[in-house]
Amino acid sequence: MTINLIAAISKTNQLGYKNKLLTELPNDLARFKELTLNSICVQGRKTYESIIKRNEKPLSHRTNIVVSRNVNYHVHPSCYLYNSVDDIIREYEEYAEKEANVFVIGGKTLYQQFLPYADYIYLTIIDHIFPKADTYFPQFTLDDWKIIEHIKNKADEQHLYDYHYVTYKRKK
Template sequence: MIIMIAAVAENNALGKNNELVWHLPNDFKRFKSLTTDHYIIMGRKTFESFPKPLPNRIHIVITRQTNYNPEGCIVVDSIQKAIAVCPENEDSYIIGGGEIYELGLPYTDIIELTKVHHTFEADTFFPKFSKNEWVLVESEENFKDEKHLYDYTYETYIRK
């Protein structure tokens, strides 16, 4: 299955200047738990935003740059080629950024969202998706605390 995973603000903001605009340690733990030992699909800018490749995951990087070849990554030039590389009988995750989410949405079976209950100034946004095409099957509220400045909700959607 193709699973899209993202943390988004109330205004669908994902980030600004290729960085997240919030810090939610529990969301990082959830992301790690869900994506470890799986293929992860991302754009070049998202890949370059990491200090190093994420451990225990197979990185597929989508880029138009023909000579781009980071060590240990599979590099492709389209979302279709990225998905074709992933094993059909395993979960694979689309992890961003904004353009890759937009391109990947038609191929996605499940959306794992962390909805951050705040509005942020941003330059990258998660695509709007029709609630007519998706069913919310799980929702878990989390409240701000000493490590989390904002309330947030984990939401799981499956395609109808």
């Protein structure tokens, strides 16, 4: 099982504001879909609710896991509810296929909880500081990680800001 964190952040680690993305970059959304398709996507309750609000359904062609401390929280019938990160890790280490790809897609608390277990971090770093943000991607030390990919993208008519795809792999 491979554990991946995936997020779009500003150059100061800003992640979101009022449970929404800071901006939408069409190429980043396409990359997110390409990377997470046919994988396991772990999301916190607020991230799940924002996806449902936006798409009117969970992410398609993925196994959607929602993490909520509320044992009575109701999720879409195609989703799975877990109450802790430990339960997910224990169950998926025991039962998932070795090739299983788990993507943690937000929010902040889940990123923090999964960071010690992560094998890869896929970041889209937006070359901008947004005037308002209330959520930040957790700090991590580069001593533990190696950059294995860095792709620079320029702003254009669909993308207001320059942005970078940076992929980190945990050093063994």
